[in-house]
Amino acid sequence: MSRLMSSALSYPLPIEAPRVVTVDAASDHELIAAVQAGDEQAFQELVRRYRNPITNFLFRMLDDYDRAVELAQETFLRVYANAARYRATFHFSTYIYRIATNLAISELRQRRRRKLVSLFTPWSRHDEDEETPLDIPDERPLQDTDLIERERRAAVARAIQTLPEKYRAALVLRDVEGLSYDDIAGVLNISEGTVKSRINRARGLLRDKLRAYL
Amino acid sequence: MAKCQVIRQQLEAVEYDPAALPPSGAEAHLAQCADCRAYAAQMQALRALLAEQPRILPPASFDAEVRLRLGREAHRFREPFLAWIPTPALAALAVVIVATSALAVRSSMQMALQSPPTVAEALALPTLPERALATAIGAQLARDLPASPAPLPRMAASSRLGRVVMPAAMRRPLPATEASGIVVLWRGRSGERVMRLPAIVYGARPVLDRRFPAEGESSDDSVF
Numbered sequence A: 001m002s003r004l005m006s007s008a009l010s011y012p013l014p015i016e017a018p019r020v021v022t023v024d025a026a027s028d029h030e031l032i033a034a035v036q037a038g039d040e041q042a043f044q045e046l047v048r049r050y051r052n053p054i055t056n057f058l059f060r061m062l063d064d065y066d067r068a069v070e071l072a073q074e075t076f077l078r079v080y081a082n083a084a085r086y087r088a089t090f091h092f093s094t095y096i097y098r099i100a101t102n103l104a105i106s107e108l109r110q111r112r113r114r115k116l117v118s119l120f121t122p123w124s125r126h127d128e129d130e131e132t133p134l135d136i137p138d139e140r141p142l143q144d145t146d147l148i149e150r151e152r153r154a155a156v157a158r159a160i161q162t163l164p165e166k167y168r169a170a171l172v173l174r175d176v177e178g179l180s181y182d183d184i185a186g187v188l189n190i191s192e193g194t195v196k197s198r199i200n201r202a203r204g205l206l207r208d209k210l211r212a213y214l
Numbered sequence B: 001m002a003k004c005q006v007i008r009q010q011l012e013a014v015e016y017d018p019a020a021l022p023p024s025g026a027e028a029h030l031a032q033c034a035d036c037r038a039y040a041a042q043m044q045a046l047r048a049l050l051a052e053q054p055r056i057l058p059p060a061s062f063d064a065e066v067r068l069r070l071g072r073e074a075h076r077f078r079e080p081f082l083a084w085i086p087t088p089a090l091a092a093l094a095v096v097i098v099a100t101s102a103l104a105v106r107s108s109m110q111m112a113l114q115s116p117p118t119v120a121e122a123l124a125l126p127t128l129p130e131r132a133l134a135t136a137i138g139a140q141l142a143r144d145l146p147a148s149p150a151p152l153p154r155m156a157a158s159s160r161l162g163r164v165v166m167p168a169a170m171r172r173p174l175p176a177t178e179a180s181g182i183v184v185l186w187r188g189r190s191g192e193r194v195m196r197l198p199a200i201v202y203g204a205r206p207v208l209d210r211r212f213p214a215e216g217e218s219s220d221d222s223v224f
Ligand SMILES: [Zn+2]
Pocket: B003, B004, B005, B007, B029, B033, B035, B036, B037
């Protein structure tokens, strides 16, 4: 597997190679199997395939670009570290989203603990953008449509941040990342019924917060 | 109102399973219920709002940074028994240390199993001459005394470097409990010392210190 892929890249037109397996064409499971065999190129391909969705997912979960990028990198490091133990029970996408979700949720819990500590530290300045109730946007007519759009997007991003972690994860996986209910159940390790009820609950909360835009 | 709840749940169910048809009766209910129409429209708008959120991309340096961290944090990905070592160089060093320690233990065990050095060999050793010499003397005395040695206060040997003097009077048996060592007179540059040498000689300890005799005193001190 590993050798096949390397040779496919090294020799562009092998004479007798009707079934050349290239990194580009390999399935995720083929790639992770190659990573298990120590193929760095296969790992790079997995990074290339998933860096965008994982970074976006983490950004929507955390609303902090730098931290999202760091944790996206951490996600890939963990994929690499646990490659030997990977079992193809789920889609690889389910597996990598699960790692990213766990990192995001533990980050959110740490934030909450820090916030709790800072509440009891009289001289600390409280972060105002952290899980504060959604600002109701003012109703002044804005001529600049870009500005309106930016404001609407910012309001949606802030509204997502007000959701409790477990609702947030289910909603972002479904409505932002577009995963199937089945896959979300795998990512969150809960039943499909629970996924549905969490998403409904999250949408209900967002509907209340974003009424001005609906 | 209960009817509205049912209809809304049915509409959600359609979203879960796109292949499913809108529930029978839903259309008719929506046509006459403004609340449910508003609800359905709001939920659709909400999904559109979420879907239109711009996709955030990682920086261009992302892949390189992952590679860099993979190298820098490689200790996290090693087998557990070496995972505590922070860098590959230290891990290699640890392997070398463990291997050489094992070799050292093995060779020292081999040395322990070999016969102890003779007195002459011990004197030629560059390091630890006292201990090696004591071992050699012990071994030589053990050979010279096939039976158990005499009681401690009475048995003694005078030793000079390279020579052990064994008084004939000492060559008599002794209860096994007291046979664990012998006493020798050690004469060095700093003075003389009566030493008890246990069967295993490492850690020989003096039982009596004695200064050199003053001028005019008898120097016949070989036997106590
Ligand atoms: Zn209704």
